[in-house]
Amino acid sequence: MEPDPIVTSRIYSEQGNIKRLETKYEEAYSLNNKAWDADSSNLMALYFMASILDNSMHLSEEALVDYQRYIDHVDRLPEKKEKNSQTISIRTIVEDRIIALKEELFFLDQQ
Numbered sequence: 001m002e003p004d005p006i007v008t009s010r011i012y013s014e015q016g017n018i019k020r021l022e023t024k025y026e027e028a029y030s031l032n033n034k035a036w037d038a039d040s041s042n043l044m045a046l047y048f049m050a051s052i053l054d055n056s057m058h059l060s061e062e063a064l065v066d067y068q069r070y071i072d073h074v075d076r077l078p079e080k081k082e083k084n085s086q087t088i089s090i091r092t093i094v095e096d097r098i099i100a101l102k103e104e105l106f107f108l109d110q111q
Contacts (some may be wrong), residue, residue, distance in 0.1 A: 009039035025056040046070040047090055048075060050097075060101050067094050069099070 018033035029052045035045040050066035053059045074091055 005039045006042075009035040009045065011035075012038060013045055013048070014041065016045075020048075020056065020075045021051060023056075025052050028052050029057070031095070040073075041071060043073055043087070043090075046073060047094065050094070054097065054101070060105055064098060064101050064105075067098050070094050 010106075012031045012035035016028045017032060022026035030052060032045045032048045032052070035042055036049065039045075046066060047070050050063050052069060053066060054063035071091065071094060074087060077087070096102055
């Protein structure tokens with residue numbers, strides 16, 4: 001019997017949040033990646049992956065990749081889900097962060 005992918009994803013996400021709170025960022029990233037692999041409709045896993053790389057591990061270039069993956073997947077959502085207020089709010093945060101990271105990398109001559 002196979003577990004429901006949504007439930008599996010949720011479990012990995014919760015474990016990732018615990019590891020993030022314990023400042024075990026690599027494990028937190030890995031668990032959120034497993035959540036994404038289990039259920040690719042779990043856009044929050046992508047957001048958390050990017051956020052961990054950005055804010056906790058300070059890996060700007062890698063964070064940009066995951067932030068862009070988030071935007072790409074939001075763009076593929078059916079219109080009803082894309083209009084969800086949480087999705088709109090997080091998308092705005094992600095778009096602002098992409099701009100800021102690109103500026104930082106530009107001035108550090110890394111992009």
